[in-house]
Amino acid sequence: MNITNAGVRGYNPTGVVIHNDAGSNGANAGFYNDWLPKQNPENGFAHVYIGNDGRLQASDFSNMAYHCANSYGNANYASWEVCQSEGDLSQFLRNEQAVLDDVAKYMKQWGLTPNRDTVKLHQELSATSCPRRSVEVHGGTVESCRSYFIAELNKRLTGQTSSTVVANNTQTNTELEDDDLMKFTYQVNTKDGKPAGGVSYFNGTKVIGLTNGDQWTIIKQIYKDTTGKDLKHYVWNEGAPWHLRFLQANNIKVEMAPNK
Ligand SMILES: [Zn+2]
Numbered sequence: 001m002n003i004t005n006a007g008v009r010g011y012n013p014t015g016v017v018i019h020n021d022a023g024s025n026g027a028n029a030g031f032y033n034d035w036l037p038k039q040n041p042e043n044g045f046a047h048v049y050i051g052n053d054g055r056l057q058a059s060d061f062s063n064m065a066y067h068c069a070n071s072y073g074n075a076n077y078a079s080w081e082v083c084q085s086e087g088d089l090s091q092f093l094r095n096e097q098a099v100l101d102d103v104a105k106y107m108k109q110w111g112l113t114p115n116r117d118t119v120k121l122h123q124e125l126s127a128t129s130c131p132r133r134s135v136e137v138h139g140g141t142v143e144s145c146r147s148y149f150i151a152e153l154n155k156r157l158t159g160q161t162s163s164t165v166v167a168n169n170t171q172t173n174t175e176l177e178d179d180d181l182m183k184f185t186y187q188v189n190t191k192d193g194k195p196a197g198g199v200s201y202f203n204g205t206k207v208i209g210l211t212n213g214d215q216w217t218i219i220k221q222i223y224k225d226t227t228g229k230d231l232k233h234y235v236w237n238e239g240a241p242w243h244l245r246f247l248q249a250n251n252i253k254v255e256m257a258p259n260k
Contacts, residue, residue: 025087051083069126104156
């Protein structure tokens with residue numbers, strides 16, 4: 001497929017936009033392969049769609065695309081859709097990782113360095129919630145999400161090809177790559193085995209109380225995706241507060257104690 005309706009650019013893209021398709025579990029690359037030819041291109045299309053079934057190049061990167069409702073962005077930025085973005089969270093995160101792999105490959109080819117000028121979010125270019133799920137799982141703001149994208153792209157552009165390899169490279173130093181840090185989650189039960197509070201996450205520096213199950217799911221998924229390992233989870237009880245002993249032994253201030 002090569003949708004050409006937005007015209008030829010005539011030079012390499014100067015930036016990238018990672019979109020979320022707002023689709024369900026069924027909206028994968030094969031779905032878009034059938035669906036896009038039936039649509040008016042002026043209603044919107046991106047260059048690439050990546051889902052659980054692979055990658056669809058809907059338009060060559062030498063073309064412009066109607067992807068961000070912003071004439072400068074449509075003319076200059078290459079665009080990717082993370083498919084199935086409102087479906088299963090772990091599938092969405094896998095698709096997002098695959099998009100980041102693909103974006104990094106092309107940024108390298110075009111000589112682009114990931115930064116605030118080259119990595120753009122749809123919602124800063126026009127009125128939209130896109131990339132809604134990415135923003136939600138990566139800190140909740142345009143800048144937190146952009147920082148995540150930039151860190152992930154830099155990881156790939158510094159010569160690493162998979163997250164597992166990156167995790168084993170102790171020379172790297174960005175937050176998600178630093179597997180030297182001890183990270184785990186824990187909960188504290190009362191003496192009769194009932195939860196005394198919610199799950200807490202120790203990120204290697206401090207303790208963060210998790211306010212809902214989705215946060216725990218996301219932390220576990222990202223840890224797995226970036227290290228290839230399962231995040232450790234401990235259950236302690238009030239009679240033996242090992243979490244407090246651990247934190248005291250490591251001279252870590254408890255900023256948010258889940259158990260008083
Ligand atoms: Zn978008």
